[in-house]
Amino acid sequence: MADRSQRSQRMKFLIVNADDLGRTPGINSGIFEAHARGLVTSATLMVGFPAAAEAAAELLRYPKLGVGLHVALTGGTPILPPEEVPSLVDREGRQPPRPEGLGDLDPGELRAEIEAQLDRFRQLVGRPPTHFDSHHHSHRLPIVCDALIEIARREGLPVRRASAEIGERLLRGSVRTTDVFVEEFFGSKARPEVFSRIVRSVAAGVTELMCHPGHVDEELRQGSSYAVDRAAELEVLTDPELVRLIRDEGIGLIHYGEL
Numbered sequence: 001m002a003d004r005s006q007r008s009q010r011m012k013f014l015i016v017n018a019d020d021l022g023r024t025p026g027i028n029s030g031i032f033e034a035h036a037r038g039l040v041t042s043a044t045l046m047v048g049f050p051a052a053a054e055a056a057a058e059l060l061r062y063p064k065l066g067v068g069l070h071v072a073l074t075g076g077t078p079i080l081p082p083e084e085v086p087s088l089v090d091r092e093g094r095q096p097p098r099p100e101g102l103g104d105l106d107p108g109e110l111r112a113e114i115e116a117q118l119d120r121f122r123q124l125v126g127r128p129p130t131h132f133d134s135h136h137h138s139h140r141l142p143i144v145c146d147a148l149i150e151i152a153r154r155e156g157l158p159v160r161r162a163s164a165e166i167g168e169r170l171l172r173g174s175v176r177t178t179d180v181f182v183e184e185f186f187g188s189k190a191r192p193e194v195f196s197r198i199v200r201s202v203a204a205g206v207t208e209l210m211c212h213p214g215h216v217d218e219e220l221r222q223g224s225s226y227a228v229d230r231a232a233e234l235e236v237l238t239d240p241e242l243v244r245l246i247r248d249e250g251i252g253l254i255h256y257g258e259l
Contacts, residue, residue, distance in 0.1 A: 013252045014199070015178065015208040016237070017042040017160075019070055019133070022052030023224075026217030030234045032058060034213040035065045038238035039246065042255035044070035044133050047120040048079055051219075056124035066255025068131035068157075069121045071114055071148065073138045074098055079116040085109040099138045111147045118151065131256035133160035140166060149173040158256050160208065176259055179205035186212070187226075190233045192242060199245055206259065213237050 018031040021043040028051055034040040045052060045067055059067060074095050078085050082093030087106040089095055096102055121129055132139075132152055139145045140162055149170065152159045158176040161167040170177045182198055190211075198209060214220065214230035221227050236242065246253060 010204050011252060012202050012204055012250060013206045013254050014202055014246070015042050015066075015206065015255055016040050016211060016253065017044060017068075017133070017208055017256075018211050018213055019044050019135070020046055020212060020214070021067070021070070022046040022049050022055040024049070024214070024217050024219040025051050025054060026220050027051070027212075027214035027230065028055045028058065030214035030230060032062060032065075033215075034211075034234055034237040035062055038234075039243060039253065040065070040211065040213065040237060041253045042066040042068065042130065044068040044131075045121060045125070045129070046070045046072050046076075046135065047117050047124060048072055048076050052120075053124060056126075059125060066130040066257045067125060068133060068256055069118060069129040070133055070135055071117055071138065071144075072135040073102060073110075073113070073144065074136045078113050079120055080113055085113050088113055099136050099141055099144075102138065102141060102144070105141075105143050107143060107147065110143065111150070114147055114151055118155075128155065129157065131158040131160065131259075133162070137162045142169075145169055149175050158259055160210075178208045178259075179203075180207040182207060182209045185209060185233070185236075187229055190229055190236060192236050192239055195236050195239075195242055196245060199242070199249055199251065202249065202251055206254070211237060 016039045018040045020027050021031050022045045031043050082089045087109050139148050152175045161177040161181040211233055212230050213234035216227050216231050
């Protein structure tokens, strides 16, 4: 008879992770709705925004939602004072809009900022994160990936497999991750037929599907180019037909804390 590990390798598991928890109140409420009424099993918290404290308090109502740290090196301001991390910010103390703007990073400053975000997470949530990922996939940059591997290995936590190359780096660094990462469900592809196709293609092992559900509030409209599409994602992720499809395909819904 096959042992548990052999049986589990033949099973299909899906982590549906909602990025950007804590970014705005509308994103918070959309993620919680997608978890309570739909398919979201996991979220990652951005700790540097005012709505992060609200999200952390609301988590008490959703004990089955796994919550990781969405390491944010772009699109906002650092947790540490800008003068302590000058290689991470511009002259106004702001992070670059996208990872391409992360130029000559100082490794020590980078690790210090990630550690500060991890500390803030623990202060807000009262427990460690289930895993790490990064805003705009910043850890696709080797220097960021190396820093995250160092911290994740120390903490014994998984990291998002943001690409095949990242997956290999994580495995070489003895950091747990999923077998597959899917980022296709985004923008014009945040549609029921795309989600259905993704679900039907889930293979044995663990797959993560990245998503960004949310209610569109004014703060989101003013601060993000990805706004209206979040409402479309929320509609798909709470579709009862897709909930049934997951069950019919024999897929187990889990979060990173259950890896």
